[in-house]
Amino acid sequence: MRRSAALTALALLAAACGSSGGGGGPAGGGTFTYAIPADPGILDPAMGVLTVTNTTLSLAYDTLVNLSPDGKVVSGLAEKWDVRPDSVTFTLRKGVTCSDGAPLTPSDVAASVNHIADPATKSPIYGVLVPTGMKAEADDAGGTVTLSMPKPFSFILESARAIFIVCGKGVKDRSLLARSTSGSGPYQLTEAVPSDHYTFKARRDYAWGRQGATAKDVPETVVLKVVPNEQTAANLLVSGSINGAVFFGPDRARLEASPGVGKKVISQGNGQFFYHQGDDRPAHDPAVRKALTQAVNLKELAGIASSNTGRPATGLVLEPRPCQGDSVTGHVPAFDPAAAAAALDAAGWKAGADGVRTKGGQRLTLRLMYATTRGAGVQAAAEYLGAAWKKAGAEVKLNGMIDTKVSESLNATQDWDVAWLPIGVTLPSQLAGFLSGPAAPKGANFAHLSNSRYESLIAKASLVPAAEGCPLWLQSESALFEDADLVPVVENTVLQASKGGTYEMQSGFFVPTSIRLTAGG
Structure with a gap:
């Protein structure tokens, strides 16, 4: 891609x-x-x-x-x-x-x-x-x-x-x-x-x-x-x-x-965030990604991000989905601040005198990028994430910008550690280039993901008819969530008014x- x-x-x-x-x-x-x-x-x-x-x-x-x-x-x-x-x-x-x-x-x-x-x-x-x-x-x-x-x-x-x-x-x-x-x-x-x-x-x-x-x-x-x-x-x-x-x-x-x-509430894609997994990033370590996810109360975050108008996230593809089912529930690391702290300790990130964790002289710094054009809920969600991760021992730098600058940072400058980034596709196959393959700036894999189970499942799913492959497509999404490659927070809704x-x-x-x-x- x-x-x-x-x-x-x-x-x-x-x-x-x-x-x-x-x-x-x-x-x-x-x-x-x-x-x-x-x-x-x-x-x-x-x-x-x-x-x-x-x-x-x-x-x-x-x-x-x-x-x-x-x-x-x-x-x-x-x-x-x-x-x-x-x-x-x-x-x-x-x-x-x-x-x-x-x-x-x-x-x-x-x-x-x-x-x-x-x-x-x-x-x-x-x-x-x-x-x-x-x-x-x-x-x-x-x-x-x-x-x-x-x-x-x-x-x-x-x-x-x-x-x-x-x-x-x-x-x-x-x-x-x-x-x-x-x-x-x-x-x-x-x-x-x-x-x-x-x-x-x-x-x-x-x-x-x-x-x-x-x-x-x-x-x-x-x-x-x-x-x-x-x-x-x-x-x-x-x-x-x-x-x-x-x-x-x-x-x-x-x-x-x-x-x-006239009023009709319709789905409008997920509110979700990605961890940058480049070799020089803290989130390259899956233990760190899971710990940072455990440090966040995702239910509270969902209400904040959607201004309490969202629904529980159940997948990555827009409705109407060709593969019906819930790939999210039970596959995202659960909220557990104590387990998060223990996991960061075990991964070698120790709290310093100022409360910020360090490892090998490197501070646990997270640059959180989000689009300011996505509304007040996304701004509040970024602030909530920042507070949760600061409590867990991270130094968080909020970086709000317009959509075009977000796109530039994703692909060219790569100047981020966590990105609040909704992606809307109508088929699970359309996600493959963003979630696997060549990393940015050479490819569309902006978060540098490398999930062998995801890649294996989509390779098998791609070769069989859609209905037969749907269980595999759903399992492939779950594999991403289990490794905290990306974290689905909420299914956003909008009001279609007339x-x-x-x-x-x-x-x-x-x-x-x-x-x-x-x-x-």
């Missing part, structure tokens, strides 16, 4: 916003306005690493398959598929057209995949959303396209639900995709004003959505309004100026108590055919 993929994982956790916009009108007309927290940037699907970018793209682009709410694969552009250990052949629906009127062909699908996999493209989603080594071959006469891997791959079918398919003019001229769309989705981008708004118009002929969904009753217009300040977004929602957004900060409580606001409209989202993507305006919208 490419080193740039580490940035992808961090970016995929940016909170996605969903909404329906003001403008009024019955189903099938009017304007649905949706607040997004940042500008989506370049709109070429091959370069889409931020959640806000993929949220935007999901209005205009389709995927070969989709997932049902319970995680089952259902139809998309493909009406059926034939899965083999190292390949999957999709039969495309007939009558699908691109936004410019051109018919969708298997060659378009193959070009979308192969463009991402081409090293010259330098696509940051290659190795994450598109598995490393994947190739596509089209049979236009037969109406099929085959995705293949060099060896058996567990999630070869499931991986197709994250690949946006470019068609029409955009296939031949990718430069058109920077600020426009060329997809088969139910909406087409008609206006892009960076850092302000993006306007999409409905394609009324659209009739090939998931399981045959159409665009007959969706709003005529969807506007994505860039609203970086969550309090401003909340004010706009309450006043009816926008019809929806996702909230995770202090304004969430206000909206939950606000009459007339007013004057309804909509569904899945893993940061719109389900665009679900968007509706309601009375008073």
